[in-house]
Amino acid sequence: MKIVGTVGSSTYEAIKRDVIFGKLSPGTKLKLGHLKERYQASLSTLRETLSRLASEGFVAAEQQRGFFVTPVSKEDLIEIANLRVLLECHALELSISQGDADWEGNLVAAHHKLRRMEDKMISGDLSDKETWKRYDWEFHLALIQACNSQNLLSLHAVLFDKYLRYQMLVLTYRGKEAVDEHQQIFEAALERNKDIARAMLKKHIVKGLEHTLAVME
Amino acid sequence: MKIVGTVGSSTYEAIKRDVIFGKLSPGTKLKLGHLKERYQASLSTLRETLSRLASEGFVAAEQQRGFFVTPVSKEDLIEIANLRVLLECHALELSISQGDADWEGNLVAAHHKLRRMEDKMISGDLSDKETWKRYDWEFHLALIQACNSQNLLSLHAVLFDKYLRYQMLVLTYRGKEAVDEHQQIFEAALERNKDIARAMLKKHIVKGLEHTLAVME
DNA sequence: CGCAAGATTTTTTTCGAAATATATGACATT
DNA sequence: AATGTCATATATTTCGAAAAAAATCTTGCG
Numbered sequence: 001m002k003i004v005g006t007v008g009s010s011t012y013e014a015i016k017r018d019v020i021f022g023k024l025s026p027g028t029k030l031k032l033g034h035l036k037e038r039y040q041a042s043l044s045t046l047r048e049t050l051s052r053l054a055s056e057g058f059v060a061a062e063q064q065r066g067f068f069v070t071p072v073s074k075e076d077l078i079e080i081a082n083l084r085v086l087l088e089c090h091a092l093e094l095s096i097s098q099g100d101a102d103w104e105g106n107l108v109a110a111h112h113k114l115r116r117m118e119d120k121m122i123s124g125d126l127s128d129k130e131t132w133k134r135y136d137w138e139f140h141l142a143l144i145q146a147c148n149s150q151n152l153l154s155l156h157a158v159l160f161d162k163y164l165r166y167q168m169l170v171l172t173y174r175g176k177e178a179v180d181e182h183q184q185i186f187e188a189a190l191e192r193n194k195d196i197a198r199a200m201l202k203k204h205i206v207k208g209l210e211h212t213l214a215v216m217e
Numbered sequence: 218m219k220i221v222g223t224v225g226s227s228t229y230e231a232i233k234r235d236v237i238f239g240k241l242s243p244g245t246k247l248k249l250g251h252l253k254e255r256y257q258a259s260l261s262t263l264r265e266t267l268s269r270l271a272s273e274g275f276v277a278a279e280q281q282r283g284f285f286v287t288p289v290s291k292e293d294l295i296e297i298a299n300l301r302v303l304l305e306c307h308a309l310e311l312s313i314s315q316g317d318a319d320w321e322g323n324l325v326a327a328h329h330k331l332r333r334m335e336d337k338m339i340s341g342d343l344s345d346k347e348t349w350k351r352y353d354w355e356f357h358l359a360l361i362q363a364c365n366s367q368n369l370l371s372l373h374a375v376l377f378d379k380y381l382r383y384q385m386l387v388l389t390y391r392g393k394e395a396v397d398e399h400q401q402i403f404e405a406a407l408e409r410n411k412d413i414a415r416a417m418l419k420k421h422i423v424k425g426l427e428h429t430l431a432v433m434e
Numbered sequence: 435c436g437c438a439a440g441a442t443t444t445t446t447t448t449c450g451a452a453a454t455a456t457a458t459g460a461c462a463t464t
Numbered sequence: 465a466a467t468g469t470c471a472t473a474t475a476t477t478t479c480g481a482a483a484a485a486a487a488t489c490t491t492g493c494g
Contacts (some may be wrong), residue, residue: 005280006280006281009280044261044264044265047261047265048261048264048265048268049268051265051266051268051269052268052269052271052272054269055269055272055273056272057368057371063222063223063226064223076367076368079366079367079368079369080368082366083366083368083369083372086303086304086307087303090303149296149299149300150293150296151274151293151296151297151300152296152300154274155300155372
């Protein structure tokens with residue numbers, strides 16, 4: 001039994017994915033007529049979708065001039081990385097203070113899945129970037145899951161996706177370094193060592209930022 | 218020459234205002250048919266508007282069950298206040314470090330306007346809460362305007378409005394205490410004293426939170 | 435009386451087309 | 465050649481109605 005959502009929700013997912021994973025390049029004009037064919041939805045449904053994406057910041061809307069894929073810039077990337085540090089480190093600290101056994105269990109599971117995937121990537125199999133990034137996402141989410149603030153989690157989700165778009169844009173893999181950072185954050189979190197965990201997470205994000213900035217030349 | 222925006226943008230403003238200022242109570246079912254009459258817009262336009270408000274968190278959307286005004290709760294208010302402390306204090310610090318003469322000028326102006334309004338309120342004239350809150354908004358915005366992060370400013374804007382809804386909900390005025398806090402934050406910011414400014418802003422937000430929580434019984 | 439199956443009404447979701455605005459190109463004027 | 469105007473084409477915005485889903489009401493049965 002397959003549960004299909006509304007046309008609206010699936011076009012939302014599709015366009016968002018295409019923006020994040022670069023199938024729709026930054027700055028591209030999103031003409032409704034074209035999108036209609038590409039995503040098989042009506043103009044109204046598309047406008048609804050694009051409005052949502054615009055208020056999350058993946059799309060830019062100009063009054064009576066239509067929609068565009070939000071442009072990228074170094075400044076924007078830096079802002080997003082800094083906000084991720086601020087929010088994610090804060091959430092991590094809360095999570096470490098408040099997390100229970102369920103939190104630990106999910107974290108262990110998420111780290112395990114990510115680790116397996118990363119081992120595969122390191123040994124040269126770069127075939128499934130999307131799954132890899134999904135596991136990365138799930139690991140970072142598992143870390144802060146116990147922060148006990150829905151508002152914080154949802155702000156973080158959007159930020160993470162924006163950051164992810166930049167990573168997908170440069171398309172290069174940071175390799176063993178990032179794997180080690182994940183490992184260190186993971187261990188510090190399980191040991192409930194807030195300061196180390198926080199410092200490692202910050203380092204992880206900042207290193208990722210520098211790497212991406214460097215590739216953007 | 219009067220510049221009128223699109224129907225969409227004005228219904229967006231109208232509904233958002235009605236949610237924030239309590240004309241649409243928390244939890245209310247937003248039936249499209251009713252909204253159509255109330256706001257004089259078509260179903261598609263309304264859906265577009267409600268989708269935007271949903272992704273900002275002022276409205277809750279349930280798949281195939283329509284839209285509701287986002288409910289309120291103590292937990293949600295506490296989350297929002299804590300996030301405001303985190304983001305606004307951070308932005309204030311950046312602003313104080315980087316603000317130039319323009320920043321100072323705008324800040325002085327914004328504080329002056331707010332101060333005049335507050336004096337009027339203290340002397341018993343509670344007739345124009347909406348203008349008062351607009352000046353409050355503009356003062357807090359002026360404080361962090363020079364933080365040099367559009368992303369941070371737009372996250373803050375949504376957060377501030379959500380906090381504002383709770384303040385409007387309880388409808389009581391904190392009086393001279395809040396006025397003094399504004400004054401102290403203002404002076405510390407102009408003197409470029411980050412630590413004091415930060416501490417006062419945090420106190421201001423936390424006191425406001427406690428006051429609102431107390432009234433929510 | 436309670437409860438469930440089916441029919442009716444209401445509401446949400448989706449679409450296509452009309453109305454409005456912007457962009458493009460042809461043509462005349464300086 | 466540059467600029468401005470007007471007609472044409474293209475795109476966005478808005479609407480009302482059809483299709484799909486959910487909620488409500490009715491009826492029949494144990």
